[in-house]
Amino acid sequence: MHSTSVVSSTARLAAALAFAWACAPASAQPQVFSDRAAFLTASQAQAEPALPNLGRLPGDAAASFTIGHLTLTVSAPSSGLWIGSGNHPLVGPDWTTLVAGNDIAIDGRENLNIDFDAPMTAFGFDFAEPTTATVLYPPCSQLCPCANSVYHVVLRLNGAEVAAFDFNRPDDTAAFVGVLTDTAFDRAEVHETSGxxxxxxxxxxxxxxxxxxxxxxxxxxxAVNGFDVEATEQAVNGDFSNFCQASADLNGDGAENGFDIETEEQRVNGAPC
Structure with a gap:
């Protein structure tokens, strides 16, 4: 665009996921979707809160916005982040009618980063690449002529790349981009590579x-044996170095304690999950 444990729960989760990712076999290719309904059916993903109409955020290229599970930022050469039009007099009440509700717009080429407050397995968003104004603001100009935009998406966990894909959606359509993986990720980088x-x-x-x-x-x-019980006991006490799952809450009661050790003992002895 022109213009209370030895280690915190977050740290434990990050360490466990990193261990799990290192120990796991190579991930399959991510499933990429262009149809929102198909994505929601396959992933069972839920909508994040609707975007407010704030306009251009303070901070220019260092702007940041958090909503729901998401924190949005931009990377160079992007130089500003808009959440809705803010009813700017040159923009009007909305950037485009192709995207329902308020839109995210970016100054310069669009390099959007999304950090998640917990590891995810699916992520999707509505998207539009208009070539003519649908409200007031023209998406292209003599300075910024319309050009086909290709995006490269990188999914990361603790900074390491776990999956990547490219997308190029048709112009002047209400488009969608979704991805479903078998590997957890806590950051998505959606960067424009051409345009x-x-x-x-x-x-x-x-x-x-x-x-x-x-x-x-x-x-x-x-193997499934007493070493798994020992690893669970260590994890319940804050040491996740030998525990490769994201949480030691094995019985799903919302706490990590001796009942989870008991659950692991039962599983080691053949009880079903």
């Missing part, structure tokens, strides 16, 4: 938190 400073817009976003599989091999050594 000009003409405008594309992002809308409603959807997420599904990562749920670790029910697997009694909690130390990822390929």
């Amino acid at each position: 000009t400073c003409d405008d594309e817009y992002f809308g409603q976003m959807f997420t599904r938190p990562f749920t670790p599989p029910c697997d009694p091999d909690v130390n990822c050594d390929g």
